[in-house]
Structure formats: structure tokens, C-alpha cells
Amino acid sequence: MLSYVIRRLLLIVPTLIGITALVFSIVAMSPGGVGANLVSAEFGMRPAEREAMRKYYNDRYGLDRPYVVQYLKWLNKVSPVGFRAAGAGAGGGGFGFKRPDLGESFVRGRSVAGLIGESLPITILLNVVSIPITYGIAVLAGIYAARNRGKILDVTSGTLFLGLWSFPVILAGVLMIGFLANRQYVKWFPAGGLTDVLADAMPFLPGRDASGAWQRGWLLDVAWHLVLPVICLSYGSFAFLSKLARGAVLENVQSDYVRTARAKGVGERDVLMRHVLANSLIPLITVGAHILPALITGSVVVEQIFSINGMGKLTIDAINTRDRELFLSTTLVAGLLGLLGYLLADILYAVADPRVSYE
């Protein structure tokens, strides 16, 4: 097992190099190159101004050097093992372990690590709220459907979930804002953002203020702002997860050990809860590991619609402005988490099911 894990971990390195090299060359091959957007971001710039900008960016980021050199330099910078910059740290120069550095965003002029550090918690918050909801509803619905196989509830929930699965998030989000957050129809939810304009002045918990008026409080305000984005994030996964749960339960219900248990006289309820359920959860747990990379990139559309400044919006912004350093780093982070997620899933298979072995 250990040697398998080590082998897989070592394989991650060339895979990541491949991913970033691909992304790097796509950006480099895009017409106009990386710098094109930097100098054309503003309209009506005078030629002298544009030339000055171009020179400044070339000097600062080395954009006029060959692409291979630029890529290798970037790779060296982000890698924890490599050539140290001369004069930096105690050793100064030479080859060895060093601090990985994600570089500096072209457009925003600050460290990429800082940008990701600010956006990541927001995306994680969104997902930490929506994933348990998704799982809870989907698994319960799946089990229920399996127990009532072929009955009207099974069919309707299956159809409904498939319908939701095929409904595009981008449309759902806009419709929800237009109808559920609009004074013309019903104004139940806020239309965007994560907090109200007054949120900073709010107390933490809900309650009455000095004049006796009801105050929402900061905590409830955030929760209220999260409702629509969380619905958008979760509804699409119901179909997949509930079908998976339903299939697993059905398979187990028909297996020999269940028949044995029933023959022993174990109650139907105990059979389901103690035996079937425990075994049916295995595929759901392993699928969960695959969700890890989606933590980072899965909320791209939702964040854009609801004006939430998380990783998704950061990535889209980076692509739109051709902010190569930022874009490469978000790809790197998402890729790394994705590969680790797959590895975790494979390990979980072996842990959950003794028949699977990697020896």
C-alpha cells in the first residue's frame, strides 16, 4: 500500500508539469501574447504611453524573453526544490530546497499567494455549507426511492432530479435573482454579495437593539445571503448522488447476506439501518473525494452571478485579463487538489472494501 501511495505521489509531479506547460503554451500562443491585454486594458492610450507600459512590463516580468525560458523560470519559482535566487536566504544561490513562490499577479501587482489566500476561504465557506446539504438530501432521497422501488415516489423523485440536473445553473441563478430577490415579484432574498451594506454595524447574533427594533445580526445576514448561491450550487448534484445511493441500496438489499439476516429473523428496520446502509455508503464516500477539486473551481458560475469574490471569480478574472501568473497558480492549485482527490478516492476504495488491494 505504502509503495503504491508513494508511486502515485511521485506521478503527480510530471502530471502537474504537463498541465501547467499546456496552460502556459495556450496562453503564450493566444494572439497578441500575454502582454497584449496589459497594454490594451485601457482604451485610447497614446502610443508613447503604450510603449512605456510595454517596456515597464517587459522589464518587470521578463515578458520579452523566449517562452521556454519564461516557463522554466516560473517552474523553478513555484517548485519547492530548485535553484535558489542569488542572495536570497542563508544559502544564497545554489540548488536545493527553497520556499515555493507563486509569483506576482501581472494585473493586480501583488502576490498570487495572497490573492488565493483571500478568495479560498470564501469558496470553502460556500462548499462547506452546500456539500452536507447536497449529500443529506440526495442520500435520504436515494434510500427512500430504493425502498419504494417502482412506486410513484421513486419515479417522480428520479424524474425531478434528472430535470434539475439538466437545468443550467447560469439560468437558474438569474431566474432566482429576477423572481425571488426582486421587489416586482417577491423580495425574500438579497440579490448579490455576501453581506449587507449595513453588516459591519450589526451585532453578531440576532436580537433587539436599544430601541426594541428587530435586528438581523451579522450571522443571520451572512446565512441569508448564502441561501440562493447554496441552492444553485447544490441542486445539480442531487440526481447523480441519489441515483448512486439508490443503486447501492438496491444492490445490497438483494444480496445474500441480507437474505441471511432476514432468515435469522432480524427486523426489516435493523436490516436496512445496520447492514444495508453501512455497505451502501461506501461508493458515496469514495465519490466524495472526487468533489475536492470542485471545491476550488466548481463555483465559478455561481460566484459570478451572485457577485461573490471567491476562487471562481478570481479564476475568471485572471482568464479575462490574461493574468498568466494568477491563472497558472489557480490551475496548479486546482490540479494538485484534483490529483490528491483521486489518490484519496483510490485509497478509500481499499480501506472501505477489503477486496480491493494495490499490492
Add this chain to the structure above:
Amino acid sequence: MENRFGIKDFLLLLMLGVLIVVVLLAMKQYDRQWTVLREIQKQGLEQTRELSGIRRAIQSGGGFATRAPAAGAASQAAAAATQATTAPAAGDPFPLVRQAQQSPDYALGDWLVDNFGASVRKLTPLLGADQYQTIVESRVIEGLLYINPDTLEFIPLLAESYDVSKDGLTITFKLRQGVTFSDGHPMTADDVVFTFDWIMNPKVAAPRLRSYLENVGRCEKRGDHEVAFHFKKPYFNSVELAGTMGVMPRHFYGKYPPEKFNEQLGMLMGTGPYMLRDPESWRPGTRIELIRNERYWGEPGPFSRIIYNEVTEEVAALTMFRNGELDRFSAQPDEYVAMLKDQELLARTNHFEVESPLAGYMYIAWNQKRNGKPTVFADKRVRQAMTMLTDRERICKEVFLGYATVATGPFEPASPQADPNVKAWPYDPAAAKKLLADAGVSDRNGDGVIDAPDGSALRFRLTYPSSSKAYDRAVFLMKDMYAQAGIVMEPDPIDFAILQTRLENKDFDAISLRWGGGSVEGDITQMFHSAQIEDKGDNFPSYSNPELDKLIDQAKSTVDKDARLPLWRQCHRILHEDQPYTFLTNQKALSFYDKRIQNIKPSKLGLNYVQIYVMPIPWYVPSGQQKYKE
């Protein structure tokens, strides 16, 4: 039997999870308290410093001349009442605000909640250089002068007066006494000189601004409250160049070396009527909140806070405006028309359609030279004919739904630079065909397609920026118009970054773009002077007219306005005759405002408060209608 995962284990795990969440929430709440505490501490420190200053002043027996800031609506109403009888004094920096104060319901207070359609990346001046950063900066950092939107004259703001030398090479500013930055430090000539030197420092990441100011030789301190700007050569806009440079506090920005300054994102402090609560703490992604600067030297800003949200999704922004969560909405023509039909919305809002010299114009540029050879568009008659084949009225009506007018030249119709006698070329296909025939361009082989002089069919590509509905629609209309005349036009939408390289290499047949108006009196050298053809200049259609070149040079170096304006009008006439561009449209700015905001009026710059410029806000909310209380 082995221990199995049971209900008890599940409950235990659940409780552990809840515990973690509670601890995280407690940390968050502690963080919020910490922010408030730091703020209070800072205020306390500032008050102590101020008190000791006052004590010193009392001990030395003087210094009572500084004016006490007016606070609260009541005292302001009283002030307004007394001012009602006194006419605005000459040289008063706040004529529009004084006018507003004359109305009986004038009051301070309430918030202005606005929206930016994009995320702001930086607030630090010089580095940001997008319009949103400029909008925020213009509330916080003031310049020596500002432009009065009603008269388009310069009004001294941080300067008390200014003087231009006879040769136009030196501008001297007398600075106002008693002006402090929002942290209480006095503003002096040192700060002005520092700002200029800082911009000119090649290590500071402001290459664009630097090249803009390259005509200024140096900025010289002449005493604590007097500075002089020395220009290398006379330039008509030199007063604007020097006077609108925002004065940055030296003690605040000078504490970092340039490399460190370049990395600052939210460093914003100045003398203006608004300020950031903490001038260094803003981070991208957080809401921008400006609060009133209670130390402001002049008339206090009417709103106690100005808030800029960053709602990028258009539907969400519109919904928020409908809900009353935003106070301002800039509409596209189709949105505007739809909103005008909504009676409930109209009852709660005011709407404005204004023309502004800052709005710019849309055009088609005809490339006259390609690969060193003149194109068919090198002939003036062909360009005039193309303009007459373009039904610009129809574009105004169908693409901009009537909220645009036909452009006649590079100057906005109301601008003093424009010659009012220039009439737009009419839509006249017959006359156009005749002109084309005169130029040797006609359908000679009778296949219905007009042939260029060399015998090939006259076809061209019209390049334009993709991802804009307005361009798409206008270009497809034009395709039909040209097709009716027997000219084949292929639409060629491309990404802006690529378009830029095509422009630099002059690799296009015709291109449709728009120029934004940069300032009140525009300088057309960049687009039409023949010196701008070479070296990747912006005269990308390679248009050249020696007479126009001479006029532009002359106008640019004429400091006297009355002598200069006729020169610009002559330029306008020449450009109308030559048609290097087919000038398409001047669009109107369409906006909706919440009804509680009073005194929004049209001006020569659009509305009487132009966000992207430094200017006092003449708007207000009467106390009875105020929505947000402190």
C-alpha cells in the same frame, strides 16, 4: 465482536463538528470586535494629537482663525439660512454647493449607494489607472483646480489662485492656507512637489501618467504655500495638466520606497471631503466604503457615506436598483426603454439622458495605405461616398433606440471646439454612387458588384471589437446598406487585444471603434496628425493632410483660448471634408437615480456631479427622506 460505527459515534462526531463551527464563529466575532477596537484606538490617538495642538495654540495665544467644521444637519441649516442672503463670493471654490444650500430642504446626511460593474483591483493612486479607481480617488484626493461642470472654467480648489506666465511656460499656484489631510497633517507646497517627483520617479509603477506629464520640466517649491510648474514648451492644456494632478500627502506615501509603494493596494489618503475609514486597510474584494472627512477644509460632503458595491452580473445590479438597494443605475438603451415603461419604478426614481464631451464617439476608420500601397480608400471621394452610403440616422434609431445623434467630427456637438455650421453628410446612395464613379469605382462588368479601379470587385473587411451587442448590430446594418450599393463588406469581429496588434501593424481594411473623450477640450493630434502614422502611432488609417497638421500644431501651442478655438473649428471643417473616418454616432449617457437624491441637473459635462472628476457634490437628500442613518 469488533466495535462498529453506531449512532453514538455519529452523535459524537456531530458534536465535534458543531464545536469546531462554534469556535470558528467565535473567532470571526472576535475579529470583528478587534477591527472596531483598532478604529476607536486610532480615533482616540488622533483626538489626543489634535487636543495637544489646540492646547499649544491656546498657550501661544493665537490660531483661532481656522474655521470650525460644520457638523450636523441643524447647524448646517442655520448656516444655509445665513448664506441665503449672501451671494457666492468671487473665487469661492463651491459655487454649485452654495446654490444647492439655498434650497430650504438642504441637509447633510444619508448615504449614496452606488455600484461598479467590475471588481476594483487597487485603490492606491497612480497604480490603479482604471475608471473605478479614479472615481474613488476623486472623492478622497483633490487637485489644485477643478472644472466647473456648468461653465467648464477652472475653479481653484487646493490653490487659492493661479497665474500663467506670458510665454505660457510657467504656471504658479498659490496654495490655500489651513488645508489639512484627513489625518490632520497640514497640506503644503512640499506635498505638491513630492507628488510630482513621485510620479516622475521611474521606479514608481506609473508609466502612463509619466508620459502624460512629460512636457512638465519640473515642479518648484516657492515657499510653504506656493509652487510653480515649468513646462518644456507651450501647451494649450498645461493648466489642466498641472492643476488636476491629485495632491498626495508626503508623510503618508513617502514612508515607503517605490518598490514597496508599487505593491500597496489600498493606500488612499488626501485632503478631500471623503476618506477611507482606515487609509491602508482596504483589500480587493471587500466593499469600498468612503466616510465623510470631518476635518475637511471646505463645505462638507452632503452624504455621510458613499458606498461602492461590486455587482458584476447585470441582472443582479438591475434587480438591486429596482429593490432600492442601489441609488444609481447606468442603463443600456434597451434597458432604459424597458425601465421607462415601469410605472412603479418611475414613481420612485428620476432618469436622465445627457450628452457629454466625455462620452466620445463611434467611427469607422478607412485604411488608406496597406503594405506601402495606397488603398481604394486613399481617394477622398471614396471616403465621402462611403459616409453617404452609411445611414447613420438609422443606426442611431435602431441600434441606440434614438439615444444617439449623428457625429460630424471628433468633437462633441456642444463642445466649443466644434464648428456648429458643419452639417453631417446626408444618407444619399445616388450621390455616393456618382462620387464613386468619378473616382473610377463603378460596376464595369455589370455583375451588380462595384469594381475597384484595378478591375477586382470592391470588397472589404470591417474589423470591430467582438462581444459588444451595439457593434454587432450596427455592423450588420451597415453590411446591408453597403450591399444595396453593390459593395461587399465582411464583418470581422475580433478580441480587443488582437485588434490592438492589428492596429499597430495597420493590418486592416476598415475598422470600427470608439474614442472616449479624455478631457473637456480634446487634443486630436493622436488620431489625425501625420506624425502619428509612423512608429505605431494612433493615426492607423495613415491619413495625412499637411494643412491639418499645421493647424493642430498651431492650436496646441496657442495658450490663448479665444485665438485657439477658431483653429480647432477649422480642423473640424477639414476633417469633415476629408472624412478620414466616417464619424458614426455620439451616444447619450442614460441613468436612473433614486428619487430622494435632490438637485441632480444636466450640465455641460453630463450631470452636475461627474464621478470621474474631482468636484464637490451638489446633490443632497432632504432630512425627511433620509434612508440610512448613522
